[in-house]
Amino acid sequence: MNKKISLLIVDDEESVRDSLYNWFIEDGFAAGCAESAGAALSMLENNHFDIILTDIKMPGMDGLELLKRIKTIRKETIVIIMTAFATVDTAVQALKDGAFDYVTKPFDPDDLSHLIRNASRQIMLSQENEQLRQHLSLEHVEDIIGNSETIREVLHEVQQVAASNASVIITGESGTGKELFAKAIHANSPRRYFPLVSVHCGALSESLLESELFGHEKGAFTGAVYNRKGRFEMADNGTIFLDEIATISMKMQIELLRVLETKNFIRVGGNKLISSDFRVICATNRDLKQLVEEGRFREDLYYRLNVVNIRIPPLRNRMEDIPELVQHFIKKYCLAMSRNLVGIEAAALLKLQEYDYPGNVRELENMIERAIVVGNGKEIRVKDLPLQKEIATISSESLEDLEKKHVLSILNKYDWNISRAAKALQVDRVTLYNKIKKYDLKQG
Amino acid sequence: MTQKKITLFNFGHFDNDLLSEVGAVAGKEFDAVFTFRKEYVDLSEFFDSSRKQYNGNKLLAFVDQRAGFEQGKLIGLFSVDIFIPILTYIYGQAYLNGKSAIASAHRLSNERYGLARDEKVFLSRLIKEVNHELGHCYGLIHCHTPGCVMQSSTYVEDIDQKNMHFCDSCLLLVRNARDS
Numbered sequence: 001m002n003k004k005i006s007l008l009i010v011d012d013e014e015s016v017r018d019s020l021y022n023w024f025i026e027d028g029f030a031a032g033c034a035e036s037a038g039a040a041l042s043m044l045e046n047n048h049f050d051i052i053l054t055d056i057k058m059p060g061m062d063g064l065e066l067l068k069r070i071k072t073i074r075k076e077t078i079v080i081i082m083t084a085f086a087t088v089d090t091a092v093q094a095l096k097d098g099a100f101d102y103v104t105k106p107f108d109p110d111d112l113s114h115l116i117r118n119a120s121r122q123i124m125l126s127q128e129n130e131q132l133r134q135h136l137s138l139e140h141v142e143d144i145i146g147n148s149e150t151i152r153e154v155l156h157e158v159q160q161v162a163a164s165n166a167s168v169i170i171t172g173e174s175g176t177g178k179e180l181f182a183k184a185i186h187a188n189s190p191r192r193y194f195p196l197v198s199v200h201c202g203a204l205s206e207s208l209l210e211s212e213l214f215g216h217e218k219g220a221f222t223g224a225v226y227n228r229k230g231r232f233e234m235a236d237n238g239t240i241f242l243d244e245i246a247t248i249s250m251k252m253q254i255e256l257l258r259v260l261e262t263k264n265f266i267r268v269g270g271n272k273l274i275s276s277d278f279r280v281i282c283a284t285n286r287d288l289k290q291l292v293e294e295g296r297f298r299e300d301l302y303y304r305l306n307v308v309n310i311r312i313p314p315l316r317n318r319m320e321d322i323p324e325l326v327q328h329f330i331k332k333y334c335l336a337m338s339r340n341l342v343g344i345e346a347a348a349l350l351k352l353q354e355y356d357y358p359g360n361v362r363e364l365e366n367m368i369e370r371a372i373v374v375g376n377g378k379e380i381r382v383k384d385l386p387l388q389k390e391i392a393t394i395s396s397e398s399l400e401d402l403e404k405k406h407v408l409s410i411l412n413k414y415d416w417n418i419s420r421a422a423k424a425l426q427v428d429r430v431t432l433y434n435k436i437k438k439y440d441l442k443q444g
Numbered sequence: 445m446t447q448k449k450i451t452l453f454n455f456g457h458f459d460n461d462l463l464s465e466v467g468a469v470a471g472k473e474f475d476a477v478f479t480f481r482k483e484y485v486d487l488s489e490f491f492d493s494s495r496k497q498y499n500g501n502k503l504l505a506f507v508d509q510r511a512g513f514e515q516g517k518l519i520g521l522f523s524v525d526i527f528i529p530i531l532t533y534i535y536g537q538a539y540l541n542g543k544s545a546i547a548s549a550h551r552l553s554n555e556r557y558g559l560a561r562d563e564k565v566f567l568s569r570l571i572k573e574v575n576h577e578l579g580h581c582y583g584l585i586h587c588h589t590p591g592c593v594m595q596s597s598t599y600v601e602d603i604d605q606k607n608m609h610f611c612d613s614c615l616l617l618v619r620n621a622r623d624s
Contacts (some may be wrong), residue, residue, distance in 0.1 A: 019528035023531070027585065226601050226604055
């Protein structure tokens, strides 16, 4: 697990301590409370806190004196001064003495979020140098199952690339778990305290993707009732994961290149330039280099994204991981379905190890889920697996390739009679003409 | 597995049909039997005249106390504006891993922001708040996954940007908490 940022709240008012404590706990911080400066110093003797929020006016030692003492114990500790009665003199004094910031109670919720975000960033930056020097063991890789040589090599690459800020392209067949590796890179990077924002580019039309990535202003288009932050904005200080990057249009490629170069953008319908500091990780099951050669993917964008390329092996190249994967999915689905853990017959496991998995880990996962649903609740048997029933071969071709083949086969079946073919495909004639044009289909 | 119980205390004179719709979504999300009932409290003792708002900490403690030996999780739903001492306002709060939560509908309606009344939007925001606060009762902390109902929301626009549902990771944690 990542180490949580720890906070100490120092205030003589119990209600303030409780409120802040609840707020920070709900936000995932490790929080502690002290009712006086003396109690805080005692706690600091045996505990480490990254951030200390202290009231100024307290009986006995006040917040400014506490600030000075803390700075002599550990200079790096971030101290934020809170008070109900702000005066310029005390604020200036606090900042001179090394306070990180100075705030007046009560805060606007957004101010508190910003304050802690900035403080977290400061901690992150100070840890970064040390972190880069250290040999890190990978964290948050529990969902990447397997101990084969191939998977260990990939994890080694993840470890090497995580600490840097370089753009990464993750390639691999569909179902290999590219997103899990993106999560692992983010979780082991200095940006891990900030969001990992995922966008499935293939699932969105060009205009939707534009609005999703850049956000939009109220009234920008029909249905834009409110202002909406885009994914780039949400990923500020964190990482954006663009899945199925090969599917984005040429127009979006230009937009994306511009944002990657400047880290600035404007919301759809807006006019204010927004800056965001994010790292990009992309994933695709296509050969981007080939798409560049075919003129379907911009070369400059390709080189901008392809600083590091991590290839995820297909499951058939790491069959020794199957028993471990099977146990993992059994546990996952039994828990999700509130069932007792089931076992697996030796023969069934053998069958699973003989299959070649065109759908990769996702296919294995679906098989196990199905087997638990249809099984006897005690163990997974050979007959619970869809293997023996010659399940339809899952093609590793893209959706576009499949659509092209299907449209062509229907056209040929009806001797290129557009009306009949359109009726069979359950689309209108215009749509069919568009498909013919799109795939450059010709009567053989 | 026996279904767990969630009870909503209606302190805000909310319409039963509205609460039924909240209950339908929340009950499904938590795989729990969701019931609601009308409750009465003299809110004047929770009113802070200097802030012209109601003290959320005190209301939460009151709901927790009112819960008594009630089984399952409880959420008190209010229509007044609530605050906690360090923040200017809150939409709700809960005891993390605890039994009780509160939520306020005061800042959830479009009218408050000068927009036309929209019952659907209001219901959607209410469901999200109820699911979010109950999520804390099940031990969930704020989540960074875009769209997850456990994302922290400062403004009503933030509430609109998330779903009514948990992301896969949070859902798994809810299921684990429920079964433990």
